[in-house]
Amino acid sequence: MTIIRPEISARAAAAPRSGIGEIVTYARGRENLMPLWIGEGDLPTPDFITRAASEALLAGETFYTWTQGIPALREAIVRYYQRHYGRDLSVDNIYVTGSGMQSIVLAIQTVASAGDEIVYLSPAWPNVVNAIGVSEAKPVTVELGFTDGRWVLDIDRLKAAITPKTSALFINSPSNPTGWTATHDDLKAVLELARKHGLWIVADEIYGLYYFEGARAPSFMDVMEPEDRIIFANSFSKNWCMTGWRVGWMVAPAEIGQTLTNLIQYSTSGVAQFMQKGAIAALEQGDDFVRTNIERARKSRDILCDALIATNRVETLKPAGALYAFLKIDGVTDSREEAFRIVDKTGVGLAPGTAFGAGGQGFMRACFLRDPLQVEDAANRLSDYIRSR
Numbered sequence: 001m002t003i004i005r006p007e008i009s010a011r012a013a014a015a016p017r018s019g020i021g022e023i024v025t026y027a028r029g030r031e032n033l034m035p036l037w038i039g040e041g042d043l044p045t046p047d048f049i050t051r052a053a054s055e056a057l058l059a060g061e062t063f064y065t066w067t068q069g070i071p072a073l074r075e076a077i078v079r080y081y082q083r084h085y086g087r088d089l090s091v092d093n094i095y096v097t098g099s100g101m102q103s104i105v106l107a108i109q110t111v112a113s114a115g116d117e118i119v120y121l122s123p124a125w126p127n128v129v130n131a132i133g134v135s136e137a138k139p140v141t142v143e144l145g146f147t148d149g150r151w152v153l154d155i156d157r158l159k160a161a162i163t164p165k166t167s168a169l170f171i172n173s174p175s176n177p178t179g180w181t182a183t184h185d186d187l188k189a190v191l192e193l194a195r196k197h198g199l200w201i202v203a204d205e206i207y208g209l210y211y212f213e214g215a216r217a218p219s220f221m222d223v224m225e226p227e228d229r230i231i232f233a234n235s236f237s238k239n240w241c242m243t244g245w246r247v248g249w250m251v252a253p254a255e256i257g258q259t260l261t262n263l264i265q266y267s268t269s270g271v272a273q274f275m276q277k278g279a280i281a282a283l284e285q286g287d288d289f290v291r292t293n294i295e296r297a298r299k300s301r302d303i304l305c306d307a308l309i310a311t312n313r314v315e316t317l318k319p320a321g322a323l324y325a326f327l328k329i330d331g332v333t334d335s336r337e338e339a340f341r342i343v344d345k346t347g348v349g350l351a352p353g354t355a356f357g358a359g360g361q362g363f364m365r366a367c368f369l370r371d372p373l374q375v376e377d378a379a380n381r382l383s384d385y386i387r388s389r
Helices: 019-027 047-058 071-085 100-111 126-134 155-161 184-197 254-265 273-285 287-309 335-346 372-388
Strands: 094-097 117-122 138-143 145-147 150-152 166-172 200-204 230-235 248-251 324-329 363-367
Touching (some): 019 335, 047 273, 071 094, 071 248, 094 100, 100 126, 100 166, 117 155, 126 138, 126 166, 155 184, 184 200, 287 372, 335 363, 335 372
Parallel strands (some): 166 200
Antiparallel strands (some): 145 150, 230 248, 324 363
16 A cells, blocks of 8 residues: 655745754854854853752642643732833733743734734844744834944834734844844834734833843833733743743733633643742842843943954944844855854854844844853954954
8 A cells, every 4th residue: 555645734844944053053062162143141040040940840840730820920920010110910911931932923823814914123033034934924024224333113114014914013122133122212103003003013022121221121011001902922031041941921911811821722731830930939039130141241242342343344333232243244245154154263153144034134143141251252253253354
């Protein structure tokens, strides 16, 4: 009997290989490698977080749990927003997920049907764009402007991208990879567009506390009304050095809460309870750690950017937010090819701007959330290379 193997779905087959993962796979494990390509720091999760998770694990908290998150963690997230954003939320607005990435995927699934359009700002983290495509919606690009090293949003360009098929605007601020951070006026203008056209906003504010010009970045939390249709995606990964934990959360209108709970149920069925206990410790005990980490990032940002700007061959400004310098190096037109060349010549791993879509072709992304001495070493290697090109 002949067995005919079925084809995989076109949707799955269309999911592209990560342009960041490609260079990581190529060079991972080399001696004297300085890996600035991935959006994570060099510090492990702090002891007060791992201890809380370990104690819960040893106490037998290993059973199925609340799909939308244990009440204690949802309450801790409510307090987090009261403390940092002055916003009074309900636990009915909070949904714990298996990472910030899952929050984004579920938000997209909630607001867009097959064939709908989601407008996003580019250059953008490629996972977002491809999550839209895998969900069978259509990603529509609006490029940020780049002038004298600074990224800016042209609201008229955003307005022109909206069509009758548009269901949502995806706004990442502070931005990965550019560091662009929306002003309150930007956010008000975007919100007004969404209200006018009856659109959802998916707000990726994962880097909201990594802001170098104030206590935190401007947020849709500052300008929205309770009736506005906004879903916020967030994560424990960056603030508390928990990238490998894969724990995140969503803030959303309570009226879609059952829908979000259902989507979590049919994807992961919830996050392990002992991991959630670690997340509670992060929120309740971790503010000082986060502040220290942000200052560490600020110092490393300054070291990296000052050194590269001093070559007179790199166009960038110190980013206002997030963890990345997005570098335009003179003469680089194919940043994918350049990323391979740089890691071979210098041992510094950078993410190619081609991975971040329209507007990123001539850029390289460097994550500076590392020991300032390590970043200084990387900056010196890169500066020597750039001067010799």
